[in-house]
Amino acid sequence: MGNNPILHSDFGGDTAIIFGANGNFLRFQNDGRQGFSGKAITGVSSKVSMEGGAPAISAKIHYRNFKLNDPSLAAQAVKNGVMNRVEFISNEKIQKQLDRSGVESPEAQNSPISYAWQGAAGGLMDYAIAGARAADLNQNTLYVTGDIGYDIADFGNFLFGRGMADLGVSYNTTVIGAQYNHIFNNRFRSHDAAPIFDLGPGTFDPNNPGWFDAETDQRAIFNGYSSSPREKQRQNRTWDQIDSYMKGWHPNQN
């Protein structure tokens, strides 16, 4: 592909994507690091000091830093002028997307696998489409949660992971289901990327999806899965069990 996003990565610098306090894209800025990351201005503080008998004003810009789930793609989408906003998405808004998908409903909780099976391929758990349909999510926006920024499609993957955890489906089953969905519903139908989420040159390749779900998709699913309160409770219970088991243990025990 001539427009492979990797080829457009700016390895030498200019690697922070800066957004203003209002969320709009401002500029790329060299932060001395390799790889792209994000920064949003949160405020400016100024200080007046006396230098040589004259007052001098110095200003400091404060940023909120975040990583990017798919740095090359996000940077390319910003360069293309298609992605131009950042939103630090609230827990309430995340919950709204999950509520809309019905994962907490008795129907879903009683038969989680079949619910996910019906929902994942283009229904209630196709969160990016459902969010765009409801005017909650927009292609031009980078969604930040847990200090990681996601484009709309990857944010859909994040919510899918979260939804699967809320359904109580194991992570392994979630990953296998995502791979199955990718192979049988995307690859064979050449529809890996939805044109509604086309972020411009170098970001959109519906015909070369590869056999397995992209690493960035899987990372988003994992992050979403791990962020679920239900999953956190399950992990805490596991640690409590380990802790309780270890209480009677001492180094000389076989």
Added chain:
Amino acid sequence: MCFCILGCTSNVGRIKGVYNSRKDILFLFLNKSIFRDRDGHTIFVYTYNTNNQRNQYVFDRRDGELFLFRDSISFAPDSILMIENNRENKNYVPQLKELVKSLLSKMDSLHITDVSSDFIKKGVSLKIYLKGEGVIVYAPNMEDVKGVEWRKYIESMKKLDDFWYYSVEE
């Protein structure tokens, strides 16, 4: 290899089909985006006027019938669809549905999955996505193509004429 040759050949045929219908395409789809989800259950229709305002119409499709789920109106009447897009007009929704149905039917007849005028501000007035592989782009004036990325993109495509470009790889 055999699949690729057959696939590429059929897609070039589809591209030629769209190109040969370019007058109709421009008349019907310019300043409009029409997207479908993977299962065709949700249809997004956006229209853009010269002030860069966007109207949104979102449809659900059930049993082959369209239902207007949501509209978000920035300009009225909709000069692109040529309809009175206010709910007080009892003909608004039926007219809109018939119009969208006919646009979808035209897209299907030309093996088009989606059309996009979302990149109009970048100088790309229309991007057409075909079933299988391939996209076609209408850029009426290369001087209006904004940004290095977009220029590189169009230059990487095959040329049908001075305004129309295609790629079977995307």
